[in-house]
Amino acid sequence: MDNTKTFWEAHKDVYATAVAAPMKALAAALADEFGDAKIYRPYRDVRFAKDKTPYKTHQGAFVAKGPSTGYYVQVGAPGVRVGSGFYEASPARLASIREAIVHQRHGKELEDVLAALGSAGWEIGGDRLKTAPRGYDVDHPRIHLLRHRSLNVGKSYGFEPVIHTSELLDRVRADWHEVTPLVEWVLTHARA
Template sequence: MSFTGFPEAALDFYDDLEVDNSKVFWEAHKDVYQQSVAEPMTALTDELADEFGTAKIFRPYRDVRFSKDKTPYKTHQGAFVGVGPATGYYVQISAPGVRVGSGFYHADAERLANIRRAIDDDLHGAELERLIATLSKKGWEVGGDRVKTSPRGWSADHPRIDLLRYRSLTVSRDYGFDEVIHTPELVDRIRKDWRQTRPLIDWLVRRG
């Protein structure tokens, strides 16, 4: 199945799901989810797999066991291409449109320590600074989970303390309602953007 774009019905589906996140709504519109969201996402990631690898398409159901929010369904559909531990390329569709990203989304204590040691190193740390600065200039939004103060063992006046504070580090870009999301050209747009972030992914895999 070739990717032809996400139909308007995909955005409408998530608009409505945000208003009525219930099993009754889901069962009544399950065919819309399947045809307008799940199938196009599978086709999209299949076309990108030759270069980036096979994607994991996340289940639409929320894990509510330990959450105060008991709404049963996610209000977005995400897919992730992993190239390292919790590291790789991401795409999602939701009511606000399409969003892409790259980076590492979680690290255990050992891996996070390795990344921080690499950031501390003048050569490797400066390389990461340049990569992040380049992506920022190209319009990528830098984000991730950060400690509020200095991580244990690191001085607040470290020249790269802002990077050392990250417990996860991502870059993302919104396409929103750009007409491209409804066309086959979305594949090439994502391919180009993921390629831009590949040096960051390579750094994280090597240094983690």
């Protein structure tokens, strides 16, 4: 609630021991299977933001499997959240993703992956256009996917008791395995 430098400096040790160290330990335990994670810094980039609060209110870690594509975990005020997908794409990369979405077989594969994840409780998200992207018919059967400029899935654990136990590692590992088909689809079809 007190997002000031004075408060931060007085409680930096709490961040280091109760937030950063457990996140680093979780990431390290997953590294052999998924790869090394980037642990995000607690400082916000406020140069162009209207909100000038200097510190993040969550701690995240990201395992990159390709450009802007991989696995994510964060802990914050709402609890623990996991996710996966791609968070941005160059115009060429986005064009190749859309080309795969239009393709009869590859587009159906993505639909099936997302349907299975949705049925398993994953929220499908990402930055989307309000209209059809230029050059695509608004009546295309996968227009809902073609509108995506980023595509991710996420699941929140909230404050379930598991987040305070060693079982959290198993849960994150299982969820990241569950979303691996989405990561693999993006890596297969996103060129450049």
